[in-house]
Amino acid sequence: MSPTVSQPVITWEKLPPDYPLPDDPVDNLNQPLLATALTESLELAGCIQPEMLVGTNFGICATMDGKLVIKAPDWFFVRSALPTNPPQQTRRSYTPNLEGEIPAIVIEFLSETEGGEYSIKSKYPPGKWFFYEKILQVPIYVIFEPNAGWLEVYQLDPSRGYQLQQPDENGRYWIENIGLFLGVWRGTKTNRMGYWLRWWDEAGKLLLWGTERLQKEQQLREKMAQKLRDLGVNPYEIE
Known part of the structure; x- marks a missing residue:
């Protein structure tokens, strides 16, 4: 007789104003450059509206069996988030379902330091993969290795979990919730020569x-x- 695996109880609670958020430095100097580049081309193309939320190394919260879980993806995109109250208040974190929609896409950049991007650990504190797949249920999870330039795009299947997607003939992936293609581009920006994640529109035009x-x-x-x-x-x- 197989043991019964209890499912965690997930709730969505606002982070207390005095909660001490971790201030861990990024473990790779390339990560801020890669994330900023993703956002910059979206902004210049007019793809980011006031109700949207784009975060970089920014805490996403959920409460698991009464314990707060915070993960800070290297990059994420929310189509609709409630404004802060008051409007000029600096957002310290983001709690989906309470403050807006679930992120449409989460991106993690691999580095030499193992960050648990593939961790399916379900016990508290859960691994990143488990958190995005089972708790947040983010539709698209992307893992990018910038040194070698390889890209993995996973789409959430409600019954089977994350499923690895195959690129099109151009090596790109259509991201439905953003309405753009995501792919790898090699070149130079901000004195960094190497692989970057870039956006292309439906017609195949690169967002500059x-x-x-x-x-x-x-x-x-x-x-x-x-x-x-x-x-x-x-x-x-x-x-």
Whole structure:
């Protein structure tokens, strides 16, 4: 006779104002760069609305059998979150179902320090995988190894848990809840040469970073100036 496995009781309670949040430093200097780059291109493309919440190394809370659980994903995206009260108050943490929707996607960047991204430990404190899959039930869980550039995208199946997804012919993954493709790109940004996670729209157009937009605008200005010169017009004399 197999033993009965009791399911944890999950509740959603607001973090007390005086609760001491851990202030652990990130274990890899690349992680803030990777996370900021993901958010930057979304912002510039107008994909982040006021009701949305994007967090980096920011605590997501749940209460498991009366004990508070806090996990800080390297990056996450919530489609609809309630505003803070008062509105100007700094958000210290986020409790889904109480303060808004479950995150549509959670991303973890692997580093040399084992962070338990694959941990299915169910006892308190639970592993990250268990927390995202069983407690939060995040629809999309992404694990990215920036040094080698490999990417794993898992989609939640209600009956089978996280299922590894296969990329399309371009090596990208369609993220339904954001309406964009996610994939790996190699290049340089902020003096870091290597692999990055990037967004592409439905037509396959890359969402640009700020520096890339400036470069593109400069190239367009130079082309226009050259056309004027070919017509015998000095572009600097045009008011």
